[in-house]
Every structure is written in C-alpha cells, then in structure tokens.
Amino acid sequence: MAERDAKRLKTQKDGSPRIFKTFKRDCVKSTDLLLSAVSALERGLEGLSFAMLKVDTSNAQKQHSFVDVSIEYSPWNMFGDEEPHSGCNIGALFSDGLEVLKSYADMDSPKVPKLNLVQRTALQNLLEFLSKKIDHETLFEEISSEEHWCVVLAQHLLSKLAVSSEYTIASYPGLRIGDTKCMCKQNDDLVGVIGDTSFGLENGWHGNTDIIFEGADVQVACMRDEEDQDDLSVSSMEMEASDFNFKDFKQIVAQTIVFSFLQKKTCGNKLKNSLIPGIGMSKKKLIVVFYDAENDILLSTKPILLFGDKEIVYSALVFLWLTLNYKEFCTGIPDALKEFKASFLPDPVLHQMYIERVERPLHIDHTKEEKAFPWSDKNVRTVVGKKPEVVLSDLSEDES
Numbered sequence: 001m002a003e004r005d006a007k008r009l010k011t012q013k014d015g016s017p018r019i020f021k022t023f024k025r026d027c028v029k030s031t032d033l034l035l036s037a038v039s040a041l042e043r044g045l046e047g048l049s050f051a052m053l054k055v056d057t058s059n060a061q062k063q064h065s066f067v068d069v070s071i072e073y074s075p076w077n078m079f080g081d082e083e084p085h086s087g088c089n090i091g092a093l094f095s096d097g098l099e100v101l102k103s104y105a106d107m108d109s110p111k112v113p114k115l116n117l118v119q120r121t122a123l124q125n126l127l128e129f130l131s132k133k134i135d136h137e138t139l140f141e142e143i144s145s146e147e148h149w150c151v152v153l154a155q156h157l158l159s160k161l162a163v164s165s166e167y168t169i170a171s172y173p174g175l176r177i178g179d180t181k182c183m184c185k186q187n188d189d190l191v192g193v194i195g196d197t198s199f200g201l202e203n204g205w206h207g208n209t210d211i212i213f214e215g216a217d218v219q220v221a222c223m224r225d226e227e228d229q230d231d232l233s234v235s236s237m238e239m240e241a242s243d244f245n246f247k248d249f250k251q252i253v254a255q256t257i258v259f260s261f262l263q264k265k266t267c268g269n270k271l272k273n274s275l276i277p278g279i280g281m282s283k284k285k286l287i288v289v290f291y292d293a294e295n296d297i298l299l300s301t302k303p304i305l306l307f308g309d310k311e312i313v314y315s316a317l318v319f320l321w322l323t324l325n326y327k328e329f330c331t332g333i334p335d336a337l338k339e340f341k342a343s344f345l346p347d348p349v350l351h352q353m354y355i356e357r358v359e360r361p362l363h364i365d366h367t368k369e370e371k372a373f374p375w376s377d378k379n380v381r382t383v384v385g386k387k388p389e390v391v392l393s394d395l396s397e398d399e400s
Contacts, residue, residue, distance in 0.1 A: 020104070020112055023127045030130050030314075035105045037315040038098050041322075044089030046315045047304040050290070051075040051087050052340040055298065060254070061350050063364070066200070066207035069254040073298070076340040088337070090301065090319060093275065093290070097322040097329030122163045122325045126318075129160045138184045140310050143283065147172040148183045150210045150222045151190070153281060155182045159191045161317075162324040164215020167192035170208045199262055199360035204353065205254050206362050216324055217267070219259050220279045223248040223287075252280040253289050253300065257344060260291040261358045273332030277323045283307065286316055288323055291342070293355070297333050298342035 024031060040046045058071040079086050091098055100119055103111040113119040129135065135156040143149045150169055159165040169192060171177050177194045181187050192211075197219070200206025211220040223245060256278025263276050274294035280287040285303040292298075306316040322329050345351045 017124045019124055019127045019131065020110075023131055024110060027127075027131055031105050033314040034101055034318065037318040038091075038101050038105070040315040041091035041094065041098060041319060042089060044087060044091070046313075047302055048090040048315060048319055049087030050090055050093075050288075050299045050301050052078055052337060053298045053300060053342060054340070055342050055344045058254075058344070060205050060257075060345060060354075061347070063201075063203050064205055066205060066209075066251045066254055069205060069250050071250050071253060073253070073342075078337065078340060092334055092337075093331065094322045094326075094329050095331040097325070100329070101318070116328065118163055118325075119328050122321070122328060125161055125163065126321050130317075135160055136312060138186065139307065139312070141185060144183075145174055146222055147175040149283060151175065151183045153220070153222065154192055154211050155188070155190060156184065157320075158211070158213065158220065158324060161321045162213050162216045162218070163328070164213060165191050166214045168195040168197055168212045168214060169193070170197040170210050171195070196361045198362050199358070200258050200362050201354060201357050201359070202362065202364055203357070204350075205258050206364060207255075209255050209259075213324065216327065217263055218277060218279060218324055218326070219255060220281060221248065221252045221255060223252070223280045223282045249280065249287065252278050252287070253298075256289040257291045257293075257298070258354070258358060260293040261354045262360055264293040265355065265358055266360075271327065273330065275326070275330055275332045277326055277330075279320070279323060281306070286320055288319070291344075292333060295333060295338055296341045296344060297338065298344065 041048050053073045053075055056072040056074055059069070060071070064070070077086075078088060096119075100113060100123055104123060112123060138152060138156045141152070143152070150172075154167050154169055159167060169175065171194050175183075175194055179194050180190055182190055197208045197210070197212050198206070199209075199219075209219040210222045212218070213220070256276065259278060260274070260276035263271065264274055273292070275290050275292045275297070278289045278291075280289070282303075284305065284307050286306040287301055287303045289300045290298070304316045304319065305313050306320065307313070345354065
C-alpha cells in the first residue's frame with residue numbers, strides 16, 4: 001500500500017514529476033553542487049578535459065580479439081602553443097546537456113525541458129539518483145569479484161542514470177545466462193539480462209565488452225585497478241597516475257572505435273551526430289573515449305575520480321550521466337577541432353571494410369592451432385620447382 005501511495009505522489013497535478021520541485025526545495029546543497037559540476041565541465045576542471053588523439057600504428061587491419069589489441073597513439077597539439085599537449089574542456093561536447101542543467105539550477109527562474117520528453121526524463125533520473133542514498137551505499141559495498149562489480153555498476157549506477165535502462169552483461173564463470181538476481185546484499189531483481197555482448201569484424205578487431213546499454217547504445221568495460229596490473233612495459237609513474245591497467249585502456253579504445261562503426265552502420269542518420277562514447281570504469285575511476293567514425297575523430301579523457309571516500313564525486317557523476325545519454329545531450333565535435341584526424345585505417349579499402357562488415361553479435365570459432373597456422377592443407381596445389389642442378393654419376397662408373 002505504501003508503495004502505491006509513493007507512486008501516486010510522484011507527479012504533480014499537472015502530470016510533471018514532483019522531483020523537479022522537491023529536489024530544489026530539499027536538496028539545496030546538491031543544487032549548488034550541480035552548478036559547480038557544470039562550471040567544472042565548461043572550464044575543464046577536476047580532470048574533465050580530453051585530448052585529440054592520432055593513431056600511429058595498430059593491428060586493426062587483421063583478425064585480432066580486443067584482448068590482443070595493439071595500438072599506439074599520440075595527442076595532437078591542438079593550439080600550437082608552448083604546451084604542446086593541451087587538453088580541451090569536456091563541456092564543449094555537451095552544450096545541450098549543460099544548458100538543461102544550468103536552466104534547472106537557476107535560482108530565480110528554474111526551467112526543465114518542455115518539448116523534449118527524453119531530456120526531461122534524463123534530468124528526472126539524475127535528480128532521483130542524487131536524492132536516494134540506498135544505491136550510493138550499495139556502490140561502496142565490499143566487492144568479491146570483477147563480475148560482481150560489473151553487475152553492481154550496471155544495476156545500481158548506470159541503469160539509474162540512463163534513460164534507456166535495459167542492459168546486457170557478458171556471462172562469466174560466476175555469472176551465467178539465466179541469472180536474474182543482482183550480486184549486491186539486497187539481491188534484487190536485475191533490470192537487465194546476462195547475455196551476448198560480442199561485436200566486431202571477422203577480419204578485424206572483435207570480441208566482447210562487459211556491459212551494453214541497449215537503448216542508449218553505450219558499451220562499458222569494467223577495468224582493473226592499479227594493484228591488478230601486470231603490464232611491465234608501463235612505468236610505475238604511469239601506473240600510479242592512471243589507476244587503470246594500461247592494456248585494458250587500449251582495449252576500450254579499440255572497442256569504442258569498433259562500436260562507433262557499428263552505430264554508424266545500424267543507426268545511420270538517426271543520430272544527432274556520429275561521436276560515440278565508450279566507458280571504462282574501475283572501482284574508483286571513470287575514463288571515457290569517443291570516436292567519430294564519420295569524421296575520423298578520436299579523443300579520450302584521463303582517468304577521473306568518481307568514487308571518493310564513501311562519496312560520489314558530483315562533477316564526474318554528471319559527466320557520466322551526460323555520456324550515458326549522449327544521444328540527447330552530445331552536440332558533437334566543435335568545427336574548430338574537426339581538422340585533427342585520428343588517421344585510423346587511412347587505407348580506404350580497410351576503412352570501408354569496417355563500415356560494411358562490422359556486426360553484432362559476432363562469433364568466431366577458431367582453434368589456437370588455426371590462429372598459429374592460418375593456411376589450408378585441404379586443396380594442395382602441385383607447383384613445378386626449378387630445374388635441378390645436381391651433378392650425378394652412373395652407379396657402375398662410380399664402383400670402378
């Protein structure tokens with residue numbers, strides 16, 4: 001009965017969600033923090049900046065799984081000044097989203113989206129998440145495994161922020177298709193399903209990601225923390241700065257690029273722009289890579305602190321919310337930055353292959369032997385060798 005009453009009280013008499021007024025009234029501090037987050041995004045503070053990247057080398061032209069990705073990249077000098085690798089503020093990509101937040105947080109005349117109901121719902125989701133602490137507490141529970149963390153992230157954070165909350169999580173040894181319960185202490189029913197998250201190309205990059213938000217069309221990778229790193233090619237300074245396994249980061253770059261081609265193929269002109277994000281999340285930090293398959297633009301943030309000491313960092317949370325709802329809030333690459341091409345697969349034939357042949361799902365069943373010896377012995381062709389040059393003598397002559 002109490003639950004039905006709560007649902008009845010959720011909307012005003014005019015049909016609008018009560019949260020728009022109650023949040024402003026009861027969460028004054030949170031409203032101020034929202035404005036601070038907007039300011040950080042607009043100015044590139046608190047790590048909320050990105051670099052434009054160019055691909056120097058990669059193995060994307062041949063069949064490789066995401067776990068075997070090889071890619072080297074370097075940042076563009078966007079501004080040609082004395083600091084050659086300056087970043088750019090993340091807010092430059094999300095003008096629509098920041099306008100929605102600023103309009104709502106305005107102290108004198110707060111406004112919410114009127115015509116765009118999806119943007120309105122997205123704002124409602126953010127405010128409801130900020131006002132409810134139960135999911136926050138779950139995110140700080142002790143985690144027993146990587147699959148445990150993936151499920152909790154999808155169930156208690158990502159699905160709360162995305163307008164399209166349905167998701168698919170890859171199956172693991174401890175997480176199998178058909179499982180319907182979250183691995184949190186509450187053991188609540190999953191919003192999403194355990195299923196197939198494979199995508200890619202048979203003759204290019206391919207594999208599985210950890211989570212795919214279906215309606216939102218965002219793929220998420222659960223990345224290992226610093227203490228789990230085993231890539232000895234990364235210096236200790238880089239490891240300390242990133243808090244991510246560097247090899248995992250290269251995978252999320254590759255997955256984002258391929259997923260962007262997939263969205264270009266499946267969504268076509270339905271998207272506001274062709275800048276597609278990929279999200280990587282450790283137990284503390286967030287990193288986001290974007291790739292525009294139409295304009296060949298690749299950019300990435302550095303790792304951004306999301307989970308502090310039993311608290312969620314507002315600016316990073318708002319950025320995550322914008323990214324999950326990029327279809328509504330992302331305004332694409334500013335014209336001034338479109339000249340900084342990634343040069344991913346400059347060969348037009350290979351580039352076209354990624355456009356035409358990317359698929360989801362994608363299952364490639366090759367044995368290890370076939371990978372090591374990728375040639376066939378079924379139809380052996382007879383080839384005539386060179387004329388022999390061996391000097392021979394008659395056996396009888398040799399005996400004499």
